[in-house]
Amino acid sequence: MNSSSNLPRSGFGSLVLIAAVLGGGAAAFAYTAGWFSPGRLTPERMIAALTPPGGAPLGHRRNHAKGICFTGVFEANGNGSELSRARVFERGSYPALGRFNLGTADPNAVDATVRVRGMGLRIAAPDGEEWRMALINPPFFAVSTPQAFHDLLIASGKKDPEAMKTFIGANPEFATFASWAKTAPWTASYAEEPYHGLNSFIFTDANGAEHAVRWSLLPATAVVPISQSELEKRGPDFLEREITERVRVAGPQRWTMVTTVADPGDPTADPSKAWPADRRTVQVGTLVVQRIEPERDGPCRDINFDPTVLPRGIRVSDDPFPAARSSVYRKSYDLRAAEAGDYPRTEAAKP
Amino acid sequence: MNNAPRRFAPIQRILHWLMAACITAMLFIGVGMVSSVAPTYLPLILIHKTLGFTLLVLVVIRLALRLHYGAPPLPADLPPAMRLGARLSHLALYGFMIVMPLLGLGMLWAAAYPVVLYGGIQIPALLPQSDRAHTLLWGAHYYLAFAFFALVLLHMAAALFHALIRRDGVFGTIALVPWRNRTTPAD
Numbered sequence: 001m002n003s004s005s006n007l008p009r010s011g012f013g014s015l016v017l018i019a020a021v022l023g024g025g026a027a028a029f030a031y032t033a034g035w036f037s038p039g040r041l042t043p044e045r046m047i048a049a050l051t052p053p054g055g056a057p058l059g060h061r062r063n064h065a066k067g068i069c070f071t072g073v074f075e076a077n078g079n080g081s082e083l084s085r086a087r088v089f090e091r092g093s094y095p096a097l098g099r100f101n102l103g104t105a106d107p108n109a110v111d112a113t114v115r116v117r118g119m120g121l122r123i124a125a126p127d128g129e130e131w132r133m134a135l136i137n138p139p140f141f142a143v144s145t146p147q148a149f150h151d152l153l154i155a156s157g158k159k160d161p162e163a164m165k166t167f168i169g170a171n172p173e174f175a176t177f178a179s180w181a182k183t184a185p186w187t188a189s190y191a192e193e194p195y196h197g198l199n200s201f202i203f204t205d206a207n208g209a210e211h212a213v214r215w216s217l218l219p220a221t222a223v224v225p226i227s228q229s230e231l232e233k234r235g236p237d238f239l240e241r242e243i244t245e246r247v248r249v250a251g252p253q254r255w256t257m258v259t260t261v262a263d264p265g266d267p268t269a270d271p272s273k274a275w276p277a278d279r280r281t282v283q284v285g286t287l288v289v290q291r292i293e294p295e296r297d298g299p300c301r302d303i304n305f306d307p308t309v310l311p312r313g314i315r316v317s318d319d320p321f322p323a324a325r326s327s328v329y330r331k332s333y334d335l336r337a338a339e340a341g342d343y344p345r346t347e348a349a350k351p
Numbered sequence: 352m353n354n355a356p357r358r359f360a361p362i363q364r365i366l367h368w369l370m371a372a373c374i375t376a377m378l379f380i381g382v383g384m385v386s387s388v389a390p391t392y393l394p395l396i397l398i399h400k401t402l403g404f405t406l407l408v409l410v411v412i413r414l415a416l417r418l419h420y421g422a423p424p425l426p427a428d429l430p431p432a433m434r435l436g437a438r439l440s441h442l443a444l445y446g447f448m449i450v451m452p453l454l455g456l457g458m459l460w461a462a463a464y465p466v467v468l469y470g471g472i473q474i475p476a477l478l479p480q481s482d483r484a485h486t487l488l489w490g491a492h493y494y495l496a497f498a499f500f501a502l503v504l505l506h507m508a509a510a511l512f513h514a515l516i517r518r519d520g521v522f523g524t525i526a527l528v529p530w531r532n533r534t535t536p537a538d
Contacts, residue, residue, distance in 0.1 A: 014515035021511060022504050029500055032379050034386035042386045128473055130465050146388050302480050303463060308393055312471050316393060324388040333462060334489055340482035 041147055043331035046324070049153035050105050059343030060107045062332040064118050064134075067101030068240045069298030072252065072290040074123045080284030083211050083259060084203035086313030087125040089284055095124045096287060099300040100190040100243060103136060111239045112232035115181050119195040119217065120305030121287070129311035132303075134325065135195035135217060138184070141271035142177040146324035173272040185225035188234065190243045191253045191289075192223045199307065199325075200268040200317045203259070212262040212317055214275070217255035217287055244292045255287040269318040296346045304333040358524045360420045366413050367525055370406060374448070377402055378500045385493075400455070401469040407452035414445065423524040426517075440506060447499040454492040461485035 034040045047062050057065045074096045080089030088094050102109055103116030118136040125131070143149050148171045155167035168174050187193060195217040203211045231238065247253060261280045267273040295301050308316060308326040316322045336343070359367070377399060384395040425434055459466050460478035462485045467473050478484060514522035514530060523530035 011516055014511070017515065018508050018511045022508055025504050025507070029379065029382060032383040032386075034383075040386065041388050043388060044386075046388060128465070128475070129467075302482065306464070309465060316390075318390075320390050323390040323392045327384075327388045327392045334485075337462070337482040337489075338486040340486075 041150055043328045046146070046150055046153075046328045047331055047335070049150050049157070052105050053157070056335075057105055057107045059336055059339040059341070061101075061336060062328075063105050064101040064103055064120070065105050065107040066109050066114075067099045067120075067300070068243065068295050069293040069300035070098050070100065070243075070247075070289045070291060071293065071299060072096045072098075072288045074257070074285055074287050076285040077283065079282050080259065081206070083205055083213065083261065083282060083284075084313040085206045086131065086203075086311040087127055087129065088123050088131055088311060089313070094126070096289075097122045097124075097299055097303065098287075098289070099295070099303075099305070100239070102239075108236075110232065110236040112186075112228050112234075112236075117190065117193050117195075117239075119190075120300065120303070121217075122303055122305065122309075125311050130309050131311050131314065132305050132309040133197055133215075133307050134305040134329075135197050137193045137195060138177060138180050138198075139194075139196050139216075140176060140180070140274045141198045141321070142174055143171055144173050144270045144272045146320055148173075149324075173270075176272065185223060186228050186231055187223055188226045188231055188238065188242060189221070189224075189246065190239055191221045191246055192219055194218050195255070197307075198271040199319045199321050200262065200271070201310070201319075201322075202315050202317050204313050204315070212266070212268045213259045214262075215257060215259045215284075217257055220254040220256065220286075247289065247292045253289045255289075257284050257287060258282070259284055269320065271319060271321055294346075296344060301343075302337075304329050306330065355421060355424050357423055359423065360416065363413070363416050363420060364525055364527055366409065366416065368527060370409055370413065370448070373402055373406055373409075374499075375503065377406065377451075378496060378503070381496055382500075397469055400459075400466065401472075403452040403455050404468055404474065406448065410445070410448040413448075426519040426521065429519070429521075437509070440502060440509070443502055444506060447495065447502065451492065451495065451499060454488050454495070458485055458488035458492055461488055 030036060034042055047056075050063050056062065061067075073093045074088065075093050076089050076091055078089070078091030080086070081091075083089070098119055098121040101118045101120065102111065102114040103118055104114045116136050116138060118134060120134045121132070123131045143152055151167055151171070152174065155163040158164075168178075197215045200212050200214050203213050205211065235241070243253075259282050260275060261282065262268060262275055263279060266275045266279070293299060306326050306329045307322045310316070358364070380395050380399045380402075384392050384399060387395075425437060429437075456466060456474065457478055460476040461481045463476075463480040465473065466476070510522055510525075513519055514526075518531075518533040520530075520532045523532055
């Protein structure tokens with residue numbers, strides 16, 4: 001009121017400036033949030049692409065939704081210490097918690113319909129650090145980039161047969177994976193599968209030297225191929241029953257952890273490109289799966305196997321997937337935690 | 352009241368502008384990182400966690416300084432509504448500064464994520480994994496961030512209003528450099 005008479009001559013200019021600061025700030029914020037960039041690949045869009053036509057698996061992981069928990073130990077033989085100063089590579093036994101799973105968004109999928117099997121694993125170091133990872137059984141990934149993975153999900157979800165042809169045209173690396181899917185043996189046990197980390201990481205040794213590596217868990221159990229149709233006859237949940245029975249009767253199951261060290265120039269940013277077979281490998285220890293537990297109220301149910309939760313001595317490389325997986329897994333965790341009421345628990349939810 | 356300071360102490364002014372820059376960065380990093388799957392997601396989230404914890408420490412120091420030094424009085428001719436608005440908005444700003452890092456920490460704990468800051472500094476978990484607690488804390492952290500940003504904008508608008516239009520000396524109490532107002536002899 002009376003202050004208006006005190007307004008300096010630049011009063012209007014000042015108001016415009018204030019409005020510009022507010023508007024500019026809000027617009028910059030909205031831009032950073034991606035609200036002006038509908039084409040940006042966000043965790044939400046990746047999860048939308050993973051969602052089956054029947055709807056999201058409420059309360060479940062948005063991918064690898066069907067699984068079963070295990071507990072055991074990682075027995076480090078000490079050889080890994082030459083590559084990484086992470087405590088889990090020092091000779092010793094470290095608690096391990098994990099989950100065998102199927103690469104599907106359907107928690108009720110029939111085992112024989114899912115080509116990709118996986119393992120989520122968490123190894124605890126005595127200094128409170130953790131090494132989490134998520135591995136699958138193909139020895140290389142289907143595509144080169146997170147965007148291509150998104151496009152693959154979209155194309156494979158379409159009824160139009162041209163969609164996949166167009167996708168493969170744009171992403172020829174998929175042909176290698178398709179040929180693996182056709183020719184690799186099916187097995188009737190989670191215990192007969194190798195699990196590959198696929199993404200490259202950087203190990204830092206005690207001297208500070210860095211080594212680009214990938215790792216795999218190779219089964220001690222011999223592979224007994226079975227046809228897909230034969231597996232189907234054994235029932236929709238055969239794999240869970242089989243691994244439970246196997247561990248109960250035959251005892252702990254073992255996998256050797258093998259790290260492969262890249263030569264200079266090997267592709268570290270593209271998990272669809274396997275490194276040549278003659279690369280140096282170091283056996284760093286053995287995963288011993290001692291106990292199988294149902295996923296419902298099992299110890300793995302509430303763990304997000306985010307592959308970027310790493311101990312000191314291991315860090316991400318220029319491979320773009322771990323960051324993308326971390327961001328999408330987090331979103332998936334946020335969603336399923338919020339939908340806990342929809343998960344078929346056997347006990348009341350924890351407060 | 353007579354011995355109330357005319358300006359905030361230099362350490363208070365420095366802390367104000369340092370935290371202003373960091374909080375603005377935090378809000379932009381937060382909203383940017385959750386909408387990205389790019390490799391920058393990982394360094395951004397590391398900065399967000401480290402800076403958030405640092406800001407929690409800084410706001411405690413700042414409150415202690417505020418209790419010690421006090422604050423300059425508002426101009427006597429400030430209308431009561433603006434006086435109330437100033438008081439409430441500052442209370443809310445301090446509230447956000449304290450609550451936001453705690454909500455962020457809590458939501459990580461409730462998700463059973465190890466909290467590792469820049470340099471490998473680990474913050475031990477004080478909450479067990481809990482879907483319900485995570486959902487509540489995550490929702491509060493996310494939605495309050497937008498309210499915080501709105502309040503930061505309002506605070507900036509009020510600051511500019513004092514500095515450019517009312518020229519009543521309020522901005523000068525926190526400015527790093529001397530700020531001329533209408534009671535200062537012009538020219």
